[in-house]
Amino acid sequence: MSAAVSISGRQWKRPPLFIHSRFWRIAIYGGALAYLVLAIGTLDINWTRVAEGLERSGRVLSGFFQPDFTSRSRDIWQGLVESLTMTLTATVVGVLISIPIGIGAARNVAPPIVYYVCRSIIAVSRAFQEIVVAILFVAMFGFGPFAGFLTLAFATIGFLSKLLAEDIEDIDEAQAEAIRATGASWLQLLNYGIQPQVMPRLIGLSVYRLDINFRESAVIGIVGAGGIGATLNTAMSRYDYDTAGAILVVIIALVMIAEYASSHIRKWVQ
Amino acid sequence: MLRIEALEKRYKTGDHALKGVSFTVQPGQVVGLIGPSGAGKSSLIRCINRLVEPTGGRIFLGDVDISAVSRSDLRKARRRIGMIFQEYALVERLTVMENVLSGRLGYVSFWRSLLRRFPQGDVDKAFALIERVGLSDHVDKRADALSGGQRQRVGIARALEQDPELLLIDEPTASLDPKTSRQIMRLICEICAERKLPAIINIHDVALAQMFVDRIIGLKAGEIVFDGHPSALTNDVLSRIYGDEDWNAQRKAQDEDAQDAAAVAAFEIDRARHLEQV
Amino acid sequence: MPVSHANGTAIWQHRTTSRQWLGFAGWLGLVALFVYCWQVMNQGTIWAFVADAPRQAGDLLTRALPPRWSYLERLWLPLWDTINMATLGTLLGIVVAIPVAFLAARNTTPSTAFVRPMALLIIVASRSINSLIWALILVTILGPGLLAGILAIALRSIGFIGKLLYEAIEEIDETQVEAVRATGAGAVQVMDYGIVPQILPAFLGMSVFRWDINIRESTILGLVGAGGIGLQLQSSLNVLAWSQVSVIFALVLCTVVISEWVSAKVRHAII
Structure with a gap:
């Protein structure tokens, strides 16, 4: 068959996946490769120090695999209590402040001026990560969990207000319109038209933020904002790896419990 | 009583949804508002309770000019007007x-x-x-x-x-099956008759509208092209409202739905009997 | 039932009385818990310091402003290191996360009894520990420097990408995989033709997203000695050179904004 003859011998190549222009494909992949070579080439690693460290690592690791909960149990307990209390208070305060800001940052319920003010608050709160904020708060309010509380509350505002505002903007407008048509005031509109639609998500997000705040509370202690991170930092600087191992086990266990609990609560409120 | 005078709506996008619409609705009168999509039906009823702000004209409900009330009095004006929505819009x-x-x-x-x-x-x-x-x-x-x-x-x-002193009803049967649609329309009309309530029903199903309402207003491109008794709604008029092709297509779809048509006929007999009893 | 009858008229309440009390008790409990936590937390708080905060803040501002922009030229090399730390760490994390994810996904794991729990344990352990804490540990083992930072970023990324990826794998359309298997394809071929095409966009998206987060995190790893711009931050903080700190913050903010923009653009292009 002549048709079969003309078909055979035709080449097929898989078309490129993402970048269709040949020029850009070569430029981007080539650029990425050049960057990698350069990045690895400029890595300044002190291999002798690493080799020394690896010898020591046996001792460090054995500390982590044989955690010692008892000898510094008071410190661990105090750090844990600080972490848990500041997580809870910061989440509660953060949520309470987030609700009005979140409503103000929703385009469909807030007037334009309020909208821009609230959006700027959110942008400021999200711009810096918790550690940087904690450094500033520690400098202003002194060492200890109060600075940690402020840090976490501040971070909660940026997180929660943004998501709440997005939820409010995504509601079913027909329900809100129906409430508006009954002659409801603005507050009644929020209470009847919007709250029922966003409440389950708001509870879910608050619980999720509680979970995140606990994780963060373990970190901001490193810059002096109290909590179990501070205890961990002290243990590490004392070369007390057994206690550090115990603290890590506690953190991992609590994070797992918190995550498990929070996913259950979120399922339950849906 | 509702009186609308030269109502205008032009959206910011430039859409001229309503071009000087005027009519009056008497107490207890149920008005069916028909027309192709985009004719301004939805804008019209939303202008009446100012969910959409009209750009011109006046709306009188009793003695109050709704188009002129302040934001704070709007609440009082809106509570006099009940609204029923497409897709229900329940919370x-x-x-x-x-x-x-x-x-x-x-x-x-x-x-x-x-x-x-x-x-x-x-x-x-x-x-x-x-x-x-x-x-x-x-x-x-x-x-x-x-x-x-x-x-x-x-x-x-x-x-x-x-x-309410007036009911605004936006496509009440758009997401219902034919039988439920007729039950809902019958309920609305019965209630309006009981309470001497005027109502404006925005409806795309012409046969259903003819079956129930007292008066039909046909809207096309923001203007009233028909206003009269449902029985005056001839094929010519409907072609004028919907345009030739659209109307024939709609009618064909209806013809094909033979079962539905039979049910409509059965219901009309039922309704006639019901009216005789009343 | 919230509807009750009294004197022949129906009375409606939002909630039944017992549920009302239950809700009330719940809120009261939360308030009590909050007050208790507040008390415990602030046992050691010196309120004089807190009251002094506005003055401290003002003091801080006058020291921080104007920023010492001339310091900027000493930051370019640390910034380069920071970006490399994030990028190489992300790549390393991805390389490890891919096999872990395939071992953790219920539909691709070789054994649900042993391998899957192990893979899940790796993911959970990696996720529970912040990269800063990973860096803290690694710096004690490997000594200060970029290597500790890269490994810290990589260790944290394994859990993040591993979790999202194994969830994506579990959600794939099994019929497509079955169809490929029905052609007689081997295990690797099934993966290549049946699974990879389904998860590739999601995978690239989450990788870029993690890279963006890693840029953010790598800027502070230097606080515990893991190299990059955080080292400069630490030394400036130690000598209370707030005018240098403000320069560093400004540079970090710019970097983060740019990386966020790049990541959003790339993810948009992929999906």
């Missing part, structure tokens, strides 16, 4: 009772509504309305647990809970 996570009581929001204070402490008179009225629309067994069910027809009954009860 889905609230119960049937809360949805019906939300019709009183224009009357009660924020704190009362927040604590769900409505005056007993409002609650009595709500019970009566829920019974009237046949949902007595579902008072405490959440709205999203109801079927489409039941939800629209809640929507009707919510509108009536306002003690």
Whole structure:
């Protein structure tokens, strides 16, 4: 068959996946490769120090695999209590402040001026990560969990207000319109038209933020904002790896419990 | 009585939705508003309670010029106008009772509504309305647990809970099956007759409109092209409203739906009998 | 039932009385818990310091402003290191996360009894520990420097990408995989033709997203000695050179904004 003859011998190549222009494909992949070579080439690693460290690592690791909960149990307990209390208070305060800001940052319920003010608050709160904020708060309010509380509350505002505002903007407008048509005031509109639609998500997000705040509370202690991170930092600087191992086990266990609990609560409120 | 004079609506996008619409609705009169999509039906009824701000013309409900009331008086104006929505627009996570009581929001204070402490008179009225629309067994069910027809009954009860002087009804049967559609239309018309309520029903199903309403207004591209008794709605008029092709297509679709047509006929006989009894 | 009858009229309440009390007790409990936590937390708080905070803040501002922009030229090399730390760490994390994810996904794991729990344990352990804490540990083992930072970023990324990826794998359309298997394809071929095409966009998206987060995190790893711009931050903080700190913050903010923009653009292009 002549048709079969003309078909055979035709080449097929898989078309490129993402970048269709040949020029850009070569430029981007080539650029990425050049960057990698350069990045690895400029890595300044002190291999002798690493080799020394690896010898020591046996001792460090054995500390982590044989955690010692008892000898510094008071410190661990105090750090844990600080972490848990500041997580809870910061989440509660953060949520309470987030609700009005979140409503103000929703385009469909807030007037334009309020909208821009609230959006700027959110942008400021999200711009810096918790550690940087904690450094500033520690400098202003002194060492200890109060600075940690402020840090976490501040971070909660940026997180929660943004998501709440997005939820409010995504509601079913027909329900809100129906409430508006009954002659409801603005507050009644929020209470009847919007709250029922966003409440389950708001509870879910608050619980999720509680979970995140606990994780963060373990970190901001490193810059002096109290909590179990501070205890961990002290243990590490004392070369007390057994206690550090115990603290890590506690953190991992609590994070797992918190995550498990929070996913259950979120399922339950849906 | 509702009087609309030279109503204009031009959206910011440049759409000229309403071009000087004027008409008057007498007490107890049920008006069907028909026309192709984009003719301005939805804009028209939303201008009446100012969910959409009109850009010109006047709207009188009784003696009040709704188009001129201030923002603060708008609340009082809106509570005199009940509205029933396409796709029901119930607050889905609230119960049937809360949805019906939300019709009183224009009357009660924020704190009362927040604590769900409505005056007993409002609650009595709500019970009566829920019974009237046949949902007595579902008072405490959440709205999203109801079927489409039941939800629209809640929507009707919510509108009536306002003690309205006018009903605005936006495509009440758009998402219902033919049988439920007729039940809902019959319920609306019965209630309007009982209470001498004027109503404007925005409806795309011409056959259904002809079956129930007292008067039909045909809207095309923001202008009234027909205003009269349903029986005056000839094929010529309908072609003028919908355009030749669209109308024939719609009619063909209806012809093909033979079962539906038969049901319509059966219902008309039923309705005639019903009217004779009354 | 919130509907009750009294004197022949129906009375409606939002909630039944017992549920009302239950809700009330719940809120009261939360308030009590909050007050208790507040008390415990602030046992050691010196309120004089807190009251002094506005003055401290003002003091801080006058020291921080104007920023010492001339310091900027000493930051370019640390910034380069920071970006490399994030990028190489992300790549390393991805390389490890891919096999872990395939071992953790219920539909691709070789054994649900042993391998899957192990893979899940790796993911959970990696996720529970912040990269800063990973860096803290690694710096004690390997000594200060970029290597500790890269490994810290990589260790944290394994859990993040591993979790999202194994969830994506579990959600794939099994019929497509079955169809490929029905052609007689081997295990690797099934993966290549049946699974990879389904998860590739999601995978690239989450990788870029993690890279963006890693840029953010790598800027502070220097606080515990893991190299990059955080080292400069630490030394400036130690000598209370707030005018240098403000320069560093400004540079970090710019970097983060740019990386966020790049990541959003790339993800948009992929999906």
